[in-house]
Amino acid sequence: MLPAIFFGHGNPMNALLKNEYTDAWKRIGHAMVRPKAILSISAHWFVPETGVTVATAPRTIHDFGGFPRELYQVEYPAPGDPQLARRVQKLLAPVPVQLSQTWGLDHGTWSVLRHLYPDADIPVVQLSIDENQPAAFHYEMGQKLAPLREEGVLIAGSGNLVHNLHAYAWGRHLPDPYDWAVRFEKEARELMLTGDHTRLVQYEALGRDAALSIPTPDHYLPLLYVIGARQQGEPVTFPVEGVDGGSISMLTAQVG
Secondary structure, X not given: OOOEEEEEOXXXXXXXXXXHHHHHHHHHHHHOOOOOEEEEEEEXXXXXXXXXXXXXXXXXXXXXXXXXXXXHOOOOOOOOXXXXXXXXXXXXXXXXXXXXXXXXXXXXXXXHHHHHOOOOOXXXXXXXXXXXXXHHHHHHHHHHHHHXXXXXXXXXXXXXXXXXXXXXXXXXXXXXXOHHHHHHHHHHHHHHHHOOHHHHHOHHHOOHHHHHHOOOOOOOHHHHHHHHXXXXXXXXXXXXXXXXXXXXXXXXXXXX
């Protein structure tokens, strides 16, 4: 059974950079059994419905601004997988899932995958995050998608456990992460290790550190899909660690 992995993707420039995070992503790709396909749940497809990409050749989406030209020239020409898209649609029933021909692979997906699988030769399908639904809904979606892991599909969430851009050290040197970011990441890790998914789902009740770490839910919710796909007794490991700019956790959480 393939693992389910939540990636802290961080700055889009990681797509081009060679650093401790991208080196670790590459190692994950080398160590893992090669998946037949990848289902990506990215923070950057956050819309008022559940949708799944069905195009046979999904486009590379450059969904950001103010970055060097070379980043906009990156292409990740992985094929799509319409059969997997329809399998996802079936697994998530009775939730209505729209089949999208127009969305593609946004940077939450390709900035990580181009290090995991640089040849872009594994089919990739993206699943949107319905912004109108509560956290428990997204956790339950992960539970429904869990059978894909036994079918050779890598479930990959992409966001950031701590994601506060207002506190981010844009262009400034910040030697240490904020204390609230460190505390919340530590608490969330402990909850994952003990299997206390209820408190992770009810993150808004975790206090001030959680509120500062998750000012908006988009980058946190992909984690709930991954832990929702966790089977009883499965280990959780953290193959990538670190905090960027003081307020962006680069933690990767792997189930299985």
